[in-house]
Amino acid sequence: MGFSCSYGRHQYHHLSSLRASSVPYLSHKADLRHGKFRCGAQAASSTHPPKRLFGFAGGFSSDYDLGKLVGQGGFGTVYSAVHKRTGERRAVKRMLKRRSPDGWLDPLFVRRILHEVDIYNHIGHSLNTAYLYRVYEDQDHVDLVLELCSGGELWSRIQVNHYTEQEAAKLVREILRTLAQCHARGIIMRDVKPSNFLFLSEHPDAPLKAIDFGMATYCAAGQKLSDKAGSPIYLAPEVLRQSYDQRADIWGAGVIAYQLLTGRLPFSGEEGQEVSDRYMAKQMCPTRDTNRATLYSELDFERPPWDTSSADARELVQSLLQRDPKQRPSAGDALHHRWLNPAEDDSSDRTLSGSIVQRLQRFGTYGRLKQAALRKVAHSIAADDAALMDLQKAFAQMDPEGTGTIRYASVSQALQEFDLSEPERDQLMADLVDNMDTAGQIKYDEWLAAMLDWKSVQDSSEWHDWIELAFKAFDIDGSGSIGSEDLQALLCGGQCMVPDEVDAAIREADLDGDGVINLQEFEEFLTSNANDALDLFETRLKH
Numbered sequence: 001m002g003f004s005c006s007y008g009r010h011q012y013h014h015l016s017s018l019r020a021s022s023v024p025y026l027s028h029k030a031d032l033r034h035g036k037f038r039c040g041a042q043a044a045s046s047t048h049p050p051k052r053l054f055g056f057a058g059g060f061s062s063d064y065d066l067g068k069l070v071g072q073g074g075f076g077t078v079y080s081a082v083h084k085r086t087g088e089r090r091a092v093k094r095m096l097k098r099r100s101p102d103g104w105l106d107p108l109f110v111r112r113i114l115h116e117v118d119i120y121n122h123i124g125h126s127l128n129t130a131y132l133y134r135v136y137e138d139q140d141h142v143d144l145v146l147e148l149c150s151g152g153e154l155w156s157r158i159q160v161n162h163y164t165e166q167e168a169a170k171l172v173r174e175i176l177r178t179l180a181q182c183h184a185r186g187i188i189m190r191d192v193k194p195s196n197f198l199f200l201s202e203h204p205d206a207p208l209k210a211i212d213f214g215m216a217t218y219c220a221a222g223q224k225l226s227d228k229a230g231s232p233i234y235l236a237p238e239v240l241r242q243s244y245d246q247r248a249d250i251w252g253a254g255v256i257a258y259q260l261l262t263g264r265l266p267f268s269g270e271e272g273q274e275v276s277d278r279y280m281a282k283q284m285c286p287t288r289d290t291n292r293a294t295l296y297s298e299l300d301f302e303r304p305p306w307d308t309s310s311a312d313a314r315e316l317v318q319s320l321l322q323r324d325p326k327q328r329p330s331a332g333d334a335l336h337h338r339w340l341n342p343a344e345d346d347s348s349d350r351t352l353s354g355s356i357v358q359r360l361q362r363f364g365t366y367g368r369l370k371q372a373a374l375r376k377v378a379h380s381i382a383a384d385d386a387a388l389m390d391l392q393k394a395f396a397q398m399d400p401e402g403t404g405t406i407r408y409a410s411v412s413q414a415l416q417e418f419d420l421s422e423p424e425r426d427q428l429m430a431d432l433v434d435n436m437d438t439a440g441q442i443k444y445d446e447w448l449a450a451m452l453d454w455k456s457v458q459d460s461s462e463w464h465d466w467i468e469l470a471f472k473a474f475d476i477d478g479s480g481s482i483g484s485e486d487l488q489a490l491l492c493g494g495q496c497m498v499p500d501e502v503d504a505a506i507r508e509a510d511l512d513g514d515g516v517i518n519l520q521e522f523e524e525f526l527t528s529n530a531n532d533a534l535d536l537f538e539t540r541l542k543h
């Protein structure tokens with residue numbers, strides 16, 4: 001069947017399920033400033049040649065001091081760590097390399113690591129996910145250096161706190177945002193449960209971040225997955241039936257919402273609604289009764305413990321737990337539900353300054369080629385500035401002398417208006433500049449590329465001309481298409497240091513798979529769609 005049940009961690013493991021076929025599209029992004037890169041699905045495919053090393057950076061212990069243990073998973077041990085030079089605190093997920101007796105890395109281990117790194121990077125600079133800074137390896141371990149979330153698991157707060165509906169709504173909104181961003185990028189998380197969401201700090205209003213994408217995989221529109229992956233009691237009925245897609249994550253969010261609002265689990269066995277503490281404390285595998293309850297038992301939202309909840313809360317949770325996935329809302333639709341949008345938080349009329357954090361996150365989710373291409377297009381648009389009054393004004397405030405560049409420090413200063421930790425601020429700014437040669441200066445078109453409302457720009461009669469100009473600039477050898485030599489020059493000045501970087505950049509836009517990008521593919525690649533909606537991202541406005 002390709003899965004097994006882990007009693008200690010309530011999990012169906014699915015190493016055998018990481019087939020190339022479940023990774024339908026690819027992404028690659030090198031960020032040499034942070035030593036980060038995206039692995040393509042090819043890297044994660046079963047056809048990858050045997051490896052002794054991954055090719056990640058060495059020198060973890062020259063860069064970091066390892067601190068105390070902060071968590072233990074089935075796959076990795078997580079420690080705190082301090083960067084020796086900057087003093088920044090991080091989490092390090094350390095995984096012991098699994099090898100065969102003749103020294104080759106276990107191919108399933110290779111796939112799991114490359115896949116997890118790929119998915120973390122594909123989610124990019126979302127503030128709803130612990131950020132992956134860098135990956136190291138030595139002879140025995142792979143180390144993922146992650147944003148440190150020191151506020152504990154969502155589960156621990158469910159146990160100790162009694163939530164008001166408003167507080168519960170905030171947490172459900174954050175979980176759904178994470179899912180909406182994953183789903184917009186073709187990723188299904190497959191392990192939506194309270195212990196995979198950590199609070200950034202111990203502050204009562206600390207944001208919630210998703211961790212652990214070891215179960216996550218890609219699922220294209222219309223595709224169905226069949227391997228039973230996830231954690232019992234959060235598994236959707238269609239996962240038990242082994243034919244599911246992204247909507248299965250929504251069910252998991254529904255179970256968490258149910259727990260937050262009632263302190264109980266919706267489907268915990270024969271007796272129906274039991275107190276979840278008992279179930280969780282026992283750390284037991286699901287009985288057949290639990291699965292049967294998930295598949296068949298009816299929930300009554302009129303009787304205790306639901307009789308004291310608001311009608312809006314009930315309506316949303318009921319919809320998230322619709323047994324028929326087609327009747328379940330998408331994460332994006334659920335985010336528009338009344339219960340999650342008290343009137344004062346209406347984002348429909350948000351000003352530019354109110355959405356800067358959302359725009360930076362969105363830009364940070366794009367791969368390197370797309371970022372470079374948007375900067376190029378922005379360069380053309382910058383000349384036509386009538387339509388860009390707001391953006392110009394915001395830029396001018398940070399560049400009072402009109403030099404045409406703003407200092408990194410000015411943007412950092414502007415971001416202090418928002419509810420962001422210092423590492424989050426740095427994380428958001430990391431993709432603003434094309435390269436560090438600019439010595440901490442951000443040019444107007446770099447700023448525009450990150451801030452523009454690309455959807456409305458596309459309506460301009462000049463859109464096609466701007467795309468064509470950028471395409472011609474990228475087609476350095478004038479062959480009529482963008483190929484690997486063009487991208488070598490463009491992305492890394494001739495010699496890419498990150499393995500597979502150029503191929504992966506091509507794959508991002510090469511729809512017909514002929515190894516080069518033509519003009520039509522380039523235009524389609526740059527054309528934004530609903531997946532780029534700003535309201536998938538946190539505003540982090542201070543209240």
Ligand SMILES: Nc1ncnc2c1ncn2[C@@H]1O[C@H](COP(=O)(O)OP(=O)(O)OP(=O)(O)O)[C@@H](O)[C@H]1O
Pocket residue numbers: 009011070071072073074075076077078091093130146147148149150195198211212213214
């Ligand atoms: N970024 C982080 N900051 C702080 N603690 C973390 C972080 N990431 C993970 N942890 C802690 O380490 C534990 C194990 O991490 P994680 O779930 O990623 O490991 P895993 O081996 O992939 O687990 P699994 O068995 O679920 O596959 C988590 O439950 C959490 O307590």
